[in-house]
Amino acid sequence: xxxxxxxxxxxxxxxxxxxxxxxxxxxxxxxxxxxxxxxxxxxxxxxxxxxxxxxxxxxxxxxxxxxxxxxx
Numbered sequence: 001x002x003x004x005x006x007x008x009x010x011x012x013x014x015x016x017x018x019x020x021x022x023x024x025x026x027x028x029x030x031x032x033x034x035x036x037x038x039x040x041x042x043x044x045x046x047x048x049x050x051x052x053x054x055x056x057x058x059x060x061x062x063x064x065x066x067x068x069x070x071x072x
Contacts, residue, residue, distance in 0.1 A: 001022065001023055001024075001026045001029060002020055002021070002022045003020070003021045003022075003029050003059060004018055004019065004020055004021070004059075004061060004065065004069065005018070005019055005021060005058040005059045005061075006018045006019070006058060006061065006062075006065075007019070007058060018061075018065065033052060033056060036052040036055055036056065037052045040052050040055075
């Protein structure tokens with residue numbers, strides 16, 4: 001399974017970078033928000049940008065990417 005996500009990269013021309021993520025385990029792409037929240041909390045991270053909501057939102061792609069991916 002291959003999924004795509006995006007992130008804001010201020011130093012990248014255009015500001016948005018799109019990445020591909022691949023796995024043989026489809027379940028990894030469908031973790032619940034509770035699981036992501038628990039893992040983030042257990043890691044004890046203090047981030048200025050990243051949080052579990054940003055993690056989930058990164059996989060919400062804009063329409064032009066949906067169109068491009070479905071055309072293939």
